[in-house]
Amino acid sequence: MNPPLAQPLLEVRDLKVHFKVGQGALRRAKGWVRAVDGVSFSLAAGETLGLVGESGSGKSTLGRAVLRLLATNAGQIRFEGEDITHLEGDRLREKRRRFQIVFQDPIGSLNPSLTVGEIVAEPLRIHHLAPDREQRRNRVEDLLKAVGLGAGDAARYPHEFSGGQRQRIGIARALAVEPRLIVCDEPVSALDVSIQAQIVNLLKSLQAQFGIAYLFIAHDLAVVEHISQRIMVMYLGKIVECAEARSLCRQPRHPYTKALISAVPRIGGESADRVVLSGDVPSPLELPAGCRFHPRCPFAEARCRVEEPPLREISPGHTAACWLVE
């Protein structure tokens, strides 16, 4: 992996997030879902790191865990050099100003009984950023303008807006506290194609303007390739490949990444070496032994069924977790 020259904005070491799955009246532990199972990565200031994976891969859990929205079981999260893994109370709240999240479902994440102005002003109020009302109103107007909405929209309610506009409101709210990092959790998946492009372009221009770093979580590889400098691929709680966006999409090394890429329906012909997977993603409650991908891998060998491959560098800046990659 290319170590960023300066200190990374976000550094995650061997992070684990496990959920207990209970059963019966006493909720005895039936098993553990290892949603994030030893993930390490770093993110530079102003960089966009894409995170792709299918449902159940743990990508949303990872996104939430690094923002301290979920309890972690092991590992370390460093933000601007400071260990925030165990921060609590006011100190955590203060840090939260620096990192925000934008969700997939713009209507589910906006309070329907507040006006757009109140929604965007709420973080300002919580973090005491614009103490008097006049200041707050001006700031809200600026934020709405920055995301392409009108100042007059502040008095309207979320239901009066279309999906794309609602996503703009969610972005304005995240921007309010001038964060250094925004975790974008499937921010365009619920939007129509023509509107998706508007939001992707908006996110890119805001990054250029304010130097925000994004952890961009999505399942649409084409969108992720377009917006990210680097991409990580997650499968059943582990990173299986990580590289610069272009080389990951054009020269994928891990069989799972190859399959993901060949599964993208293309306009103008299929890719030459199509890897089609059989079977489903296994239940995270019963993880396969050895490499977690081996039951679906068309190239699996004896070793893959027994020994778990580590994530290792296969060329400068390109890591993959597969025994068969030279």
Next chain:
Amino acid sequence: MPLLEIDNLSICFHPSATRVVEGFSLRVAAGEAVALVGESGCGKSVTALSIARLVPSPPAVYVSGEIRVAGRDTLKMPPAQLRQIRGGTVSYIFQEPSAALNPVMRIGNQIRELLRLHQPQWDTPAEVIRLLESVGIPAPATRARQYAHELSGGMQQRVMIAMALASRPKLLVADEPTTALDATIQAQILDLLDDLRKRLGMSLLLITHNLGIAGRIAPRIAVMYAGQMVEEGPSERLLARPAHPYSQGLLESAPRLGRDTPSLKAIPGQVPRGDDMPVGCRFHPRCAQAQPDCAQTAPALISVGDRWLARCPYARRANES
């Protein structure tokens, strides 16, 4: 005679007079695959559902038009005949298999129910197994005894397809069949649909918002915008050089894997709402190539090439450079 002929179909929803589908015509030949592409609210699902008159009236008002399945107009059919069409001659599969399957009935019994209704001579456990096998479900005998929640999303969609095939349909309408599925599973289901169509010789009408999926499955694509068909043509040429400005916009707004696009060309503005349809061309407020007369005259479909139509007087012709 084409298997499906939709002629000049217009639908509105009481009490609004806005036609959510307007002057829509489409033909699907026996054994042919056609994709109907458009964004949410464009009327593609309403059009697809109306083939078996599945949009209840009221509130829907079938203002005009004819829908003929194998020569018989479903809009004028008595209920008893319509029941033979629904899930019989025309079968449907939908986006959310978990919502379409009965949660308290075993998979096998759900398939038997369809057989009893549409193919009573085949109402046997062996036929259930054969259907499950034909859609690539491993251990079909075990699966037949299971309930929907015991199956993954991809397996549930396979079961839906098996149910749709039980009646030996002539036309399968697949409404966003892979939208709720993961990428690798989506690829499996698309391959399966394509393979079944070829193997069984049935027609396939695929409803999707994704041009890539449309091109992969169907040799012919129809693009809808705000209730109207705006372009219809052969997939390969249409995707390479779309004629209508909306199709061009759709194609350019989506990033493509492995291609450098410094910035995406978004279509400005939003899809118009039903109660606020623009006068003239319905796309003109968002169209980069709009001319003054686009705001006044509603354009008609014109021929822009061989078996290729576009609803725009300024559409790019196939032989133009």
